[in-house]
Amino acid sequence: xxxxxxxxxxNVPPVPLALAVSFVAVFAIGALxxxxxxxxxxIGAVVPALGLxxxxxxxxxxxxxxxxxxxxxxxxxxxNSMAMLTFGAGAFRPFGGRLPGISGFLLxxxxxxxxxxxFQVLVAPDSMTPMIGASTGVSGLLAAAGWAEGGxxxxxxxxxPWAGFNILLFLLGPLFPIPIxxxxxxxxxxxxxxxxxxxxxxxxxxxxx
Numbered sequence: 001x002x003x004x005x006x007x008x009x010x011n012v013p014p015v016p017l018a019l020a021v022s023f024v025a026v027f028a029i030g031a032l033x034x035x036x037x038x039x040x041x042x043i044g045a046v047v048p049a050l051g052l053x054x055x056x057x058x059x060x061x062x063x064x065x066x067x068x069x070x071x072x073x074x075x076x077x078x079x080n081s082m083a084m085l086t087f088g089a090g091a092f093r094p095f096g097g098r099l100p101g102i103s104g105f106l107l108x109x110x111x112x113x114x115x116x117x118x119f120q121v122l123v124a125p126d127s128m129t130p131m132i133g134a135s136t137g138v139s140g141l142l143a144a145a146g147w148a149e150g151g152x153x154x155x156x157x158x159x160x161p162w163a164g165f166n167i168l169l170f171l172l173g174p175l176f177p178i179p180i181x182x183x184x185x186x187x188x189x190x191x192x193x194x195x196x197x198x199x200x201x202x203x204x205x206x207x208x209x
Contacts, residue, residue: 104203
């Protein structure tokens with residue numbers, strides 16, 4: 001049976017809302033306290049060429065997680081925060097509101113974020129250009145929201161246009177360099193498309209019903 005269609009931007013659950021608020025809070029603190037902002041970027045900015053020499057005080061792997069809380073400007077922040085509220089809401093509902101579901105949703109977002117950062121490092125290992133932003137994980141939530149709304153076809157309906165846009169960025173990159181991490185988006189999107197059904201089986205509300 002095809003899953004019932006759910007509203008995407010409606011009654012946003014507390015967890016995606018809290019994540020969106022955290023993006024805004026980190027951005028605001030960084031804007032108000034430049035010294036803290038530099039520390040945030042040291043901890044969270046993914047710089048592929050630094051590899052294990054990344055100077056983060058939390059270790060060289062911290063950027064793979066914490067890049068999602070950093071944004072390069074108001075529009076970057078607004079886009080990712082709105083995307084979290086919309087696609088995060090749709091992706092969260094199959095997990096339910098109890099602790100196992102919340103943990104599963106957060107772990108899913110984390111895995112998609114790491115996958116996006118990892119793919120960025122894989123395709124540009126010598127790059128010194130920092131990668132920041134929640135769009136790695138949000139891209140995974142986009143695919144997940146499609147799964148939640150319309151099953152496999154719903155996932156394709158959401159994921160294919162976003163994948164096509166990022167492939168276009170890749171193809172146009174040599175002619176029109178745009179500072180957007182198409183690889184980070186695709187890595188997160190692929191992880192979300194492949195792993196969301198697994199996470200719902202393991203952590204979803206129906207499993208606990």
